[in-house]
Amino acid sequence: MITGTGITLTLGGKTILQDVHMTLDAGEILAVCGPNGAGKSSLLSVLAGEHASCASQVAYDGALLNTLSPAEQATRRVVLEQSPTLSAEFCVSELVELGAPLELALSDLVRIKAMLLDAFGLAHCEQEAVSALSGGQRHRAHLARVLMQLKANTTLGHRCALFLDEPTASLDIAHQISVLKHAKQLADSGIAVLIVLHDLNLAAAFADRVLMLKDGRAHSDGAPQDVLTNTALSDVYETPIFVQPSASGQLVIQPAL
């Protein structure tokens, strides 16, 4: 379990996050939502250990971040950035292998890599240069790299969380759903999953819990149907927003025109 206690982040004299308390449990998907500039990605980077000034405000299974080395942190959480980059001419297969820690046995690496390439529809372009892929394929290749690290960690016996920063932003709707279904499967297998998500409908459909941020503070935290309400959303986004359960019981969020 990951806990954030009074997370306060100040960068260049500007307060980005103020006194945010949150938890992330094993086996759940927590969606972090909120308007642009609310501090969603900053919260993720604090939890991922990127800000030394906040390292005493975050604990992984009771161990404070400032007591864990970068290598130890890498066994406890994996992160997919919003816009992953790659400067060298690696092929898809090499990119995915980058996720594997050196301790992983070669047979495990080969097995996990084949499984991931297959799951993300990349098996046919395994030997292609990453720079030659389409934007969506490239993003899925990076996701496969991050999940390689995750699966390697669980194979090596570490309890590891998954952080995804806007994983659906550059994908078409079919791939958005497929990525979130994959996250759901991982959560069902006991992984703690944190997703920064702009799309409230996807959050409503896939998240077990929603943390709504506004101006660097936690506005509300709870089950989707409790957090994603007409009044709360209209307040957070300062725009009239209308929420209605569909026939199947799923929440549908749309602007009230």
Place this chain on the structure above:
Amino acid sequence: MAALEQPVTAQRMTFGWLGVVYISLIALLILSCFLALTVGPVSLSFEQMWAAVMGTGSRGTDTILFDIRAPRMVLGLAVGASLAISGASLQGLLRNPLADPGLIGITAGASLAVVFVIVLGDAVLDGLPAWMLSAILPTAAFAGGIAVTIVVLTTARIGETFSTARLILVGVAITAIAGAAIGLMVYISTDQQLRELTFWTMGSLAKSNWGTVLIACIAMCLASAALLRFQHVLDLFQLGERAALHAGVNVSRVKFQICALVAVAVGAGVSVAGPIGFIGLVAPHMTRLLVRASHAVVLPISALVGANLLLFADLFVRNIVPPSEIPIGIATSVLGGPFFLWLLMRTKKI
């Protein structure tokens, strides 16, 4: 995306291809070592060399082979290989294809220290014994290179973070300042000092004797071998510093370590051979034309390419107008500059 204009359907570089590259480069290196020993103002035949190795050669042949050409060849191998590994490591670390050991100020620092000693040191150094005089310039070069690198590294560091852009900019600024100081020293130097300065501003393998060569080579080999151990980390750096951190790399510490190792490798090289340009820049690029981008392959192949380049460049400068020598820095720039331009015209990605 520029990559789409030039579809890089990455050729599958199998072990077979990699093996061919390794074997060809090693064969080429053996050839260049052989030529470095036999070709020169006094040509040696294979028989003469064999006789010298077996201890039955003439005194003149022995001197040429063992005291002049062999240390020069060893120095060429070590300097070429360590410059290339340093260049490849810095390019990987900074994710900047233009990075070169000169970029972080080390070459400028070494040259500045030496120029200071040559131009202003006469008064102080006159009384010293000869052996000390011969060691003082290499020591000054090494100390100057390391000192400037420390200044650059500490200036580029803000708190615990270590910004790449800042590192490059500080390196550029320090190089400019050192360049101005060197210019001033050259302006006030005498004719005799000016000659000596040429060696230290353009580089040469000519001043090699076993004593200095061995000390410098040990430093270069140790630092280069240590750099080879960073191959996986350098691969992770290609994902950006954030992602490298997420993968468990202690980003600031690794940057500091790699820069320090490069400073030792290049500083040791400059201390005996002067600043030799372009090898650190061109060798890794030539390597990436031959093999895939993984640093486990790029670093060792770059070393082989760099050693070959430097030995052939030295062969060229020794034999084009014998018995005089043009500085090797001119040869590496004459060969490296056009090659680099060709490389730039060819790729549309930078």
